[in-house]
Amino acid sequence: MRKKTQRLDGWPGAVVSRRFFERPATTVAPLLLNKILACADGRAGRIVEVEAYAGSVDPAAHTYRGKTPRNAVMFGPAGHMYVYFTYGMHWCANCVCRPAGEGVLIRALEPLLGLDKMRGQRPWGTMDRELCRGPARLTQAMGINGEQNGIDLVGALDGYAIVDDGVAPPKHLAGTPRVGIRVGVDFPWRWRVPNNRYVSGPVATS
Numbered sequence: 001m002r003k004k005t006q007r008l009d010g011w012p013g014a015v016v017s018r019r020f021f022e023r024p025a026t027t028v029a030p031l032l033l034n035k036i037l038a039c040a041d042g043r044a045g046r047i048v049e050v051e052a053y054a055g056s057v058d059p060a061a062h063t064y065r066g067k068t069p070r071n072a073v074m075f076g077p078a079g080h081m082y083v084y085f086t087y088g089m090h091w092c093a094n095c096v097c098r099p100a101g102e103g104v105l106i107r108a109l110e111p112l113l114g115l116d117k118m119r120g121q122r123p124w125g126t127m128d129r130e131l132c133r134g135p136a137r138l139t140q141a142m143g144i145n146g147e148q149n150g151i152d153l154v155g156a157l158d159g160y161a162i163v164d165d166g167v168a169p170p171k172h173l174a175g176t177p178r179v180g181i182r183v184g185v186d187f188p189w190r191w192r193v194p195n196n197r198y199v200s201g202p203v204a205t206s
Contacts, residue, residue: 011161011163013035016035016154025053025103025104025189026052029050030191033049033191035047035163037106037160039159039160040160041143041159042113043118045112045141047106047109047162048108049108049191049192049198050107060178063101077152079096079152079154080150081150082150083139083144089136090135093105093135094106108135109131110196117143118131118141121143132198135200173191
C-alpha cells in the first residue's frame with residue numbers, strides 16, 4: 001500500500017477541480033499550459049508543454065487497445081496521475097481525463113520553487129533550463145516515479161497537485177505534431193507556451 005504524504009498548507013495557487021479534467025484530453029491539454037505542477041515538499045514548476053493522447057481513436061495512446069494492468073489508472077477517475085516507465089530508464093507523468101482512456105502528458109516545466117531540491121535529483125551541474133525540459137527530466141526533478149502512479153491530483157493528499165495561480169493559458173494557440181512516437185504522428189496534439197525557453201526542443205514562437 002502506498003504511503004500517503006499529507007500536503008503542506010499553502011500550495012502556490014488554487015488546486016484545480018476534478019471538473020477541469022472531466023473533458024477530452026485535446027480540450028484539457030492546452031488549458032493546462034501555465035498551470036503549476038506542485039509538490040508538498042516545496043518544489044513547483046509552471047507547465048509549459050503538453051501532449052494529448054486520445055484513447056481508442058489514437059494509435060499512439062497506451063490505451064488504444066483497451067484496458068490492461070499497466071494502464072488501468074487511465075480508466076479510473078479523472079484528475080489522477082498516470083505514471084509509466086519508458087525505454088527501460090525514464091518515468092513520464094500524465095493527467096487522466098475523460099472519456100476513459102484519455103490523458104495529457106506533461107512534457108516540460110518552467111521551474112518556479114524548490115530549485116535546490118530539483119538540482120539534487122538531477123545530474124551535478126545541470127543548468128536551470130535543463131532541470132524540467134522534457135518529460136523524463138521533469139519527473140526526475142520533481143521526484144515522480146512509479147510510487148505516484150494513481151495518486152489523486154485533485155484531492156492533493158498524496159504530495160502532488162495541479163494548481164492555478166491566475167496565469168491564463170495562451171490564447172489562439174495552434175497545436176503541432178507530437179514527438180517521440182511512430183504512429184499518430186499527424187495529430188496536432190502538442191502545445192507549448194510561445195517564446196518560453198523551458199520547452200523541449202527549439203523554443204516555440206507560436
